[in-house]
Amino acid sequence: MAASRAGGRGSQRVWSLGALFASPALLFAAFVVVPLLALALRGWQDGQVADRLTSSFVLHALQLSFVTSTLSLAIALVFGIPAAYLLARARFPGYRLLTIIVELPMVLPPTVAGVALLVAFGRRSFIGSTLDEAGISLAFSTTAVVLAQLFVSAPFLVRSLQAGFEAIDPTFEDVSRTLGISELRTFFRVTLPLARPALLSGAVLCWTRALSELGATLIFAGNFEGRTQTMPLAIITAFESNAGLSGAIALSLVLLVVALVLLVAARFVTRGHRGAL
Known part of the structure; x- marks a missing residue:
């Protein structure tokens, strides 16, 4: 009672x-x-928006954004998964320093990131001039777009996946090892599948952050249509050109729809995975 x-x-x-x-x-x-x-609603009422969506200006920016964001995510996965696991499982001298380094781009203004990348890899830098002598130019190229997106977006993947690894009971990994399964196979067959929800959510955050990147891309890669002009840069360009507000609205609606689809898909997939567990 x-x-x-x-x-x-x-x-x-x-x-x-x-x-x-x-x-x-x-x-x-x-x-x-x-x-x-x-x-x-403005996009629905504006008759020019539909025409803008099929223009070469929008299609070039859309294609470049999807390609560079996907490449950025792929590189982030290659380097981010090991980094996240290391931060989640190991404690070593310099651990806190590495954590700060990984998280710094998340709070750093994108314009600062762009200037830093330009100073480090521009043609006047040691690295940039050395690469330039070899016929490789990074600044103001499509490669620069990928690097700028990677710099600002990869930490979101690492932090999300690190939290996912930390939430896994180490007993599962211990049992796998006692059965004679190697460390590497245990990681790919036990640890990584258990961290799948965190991996998916981190990948979505990483990809969408790369897709929406503006400041670092503008400074390090420039704003050249068909080469470095991604969707956010195209929105800025539309305001300053004949496309005007209609072009900016069209591009903004595309990014809005993409973000919504990815968010809903990520929620659905991660919820289904948790239910299966």
Whole structure:
């Protein structure tokens, strides 16, 4: 009886707290939804938006954005998975320093990242001049777009996957090793599949962050149509050209739809995986 009353009082406190927090939560939701809804409605009403979507200007930017973002994600997976596992499982001298280095691009202004990349790999730098003598030019090229996107997006993959690895019970890995399975096979057959939800969410964050990158790309790669002009750069260009607001809205709607599809797909896949577990 006493337990029932205590449970009832606890439930009432939760509901009262929920009612207290409902207004700020709804206001924040409205703050996010209203601009996006206005963008969608303006695109629906503007007859020029549909024509802009099929223009070469938009198609070139869209193709380049998808290609470079995918390449950035692929490179991030190659280097980010080992880095995330190392940070999750090992403790070594310099661990905190490595953690700071990995997380720094997440809080660094993209323009600063672009300047840093240009200073490090531009033609006047030691690395850039050496590569230039070998016939390899990084700055203001499609490669520079990939590097800029990788710099700002890879940490999102590493942090998400690190949290996923840390949440895995080491007992599963220990059992695999006692059965005579090697460390490497244990990682690919036990650890990585268990971290799949974190891997998928991290990959989505990494890819979408690369897709939306602007500042670092503009400074390190420039804004050249068909070569370095990604979707965010094309939006800026549209405002300053004859395409005007209609072109910017068309490009923005494409990015909005892509982001929504990826978010919903990631939620669906990770939820299904957790249910299977």
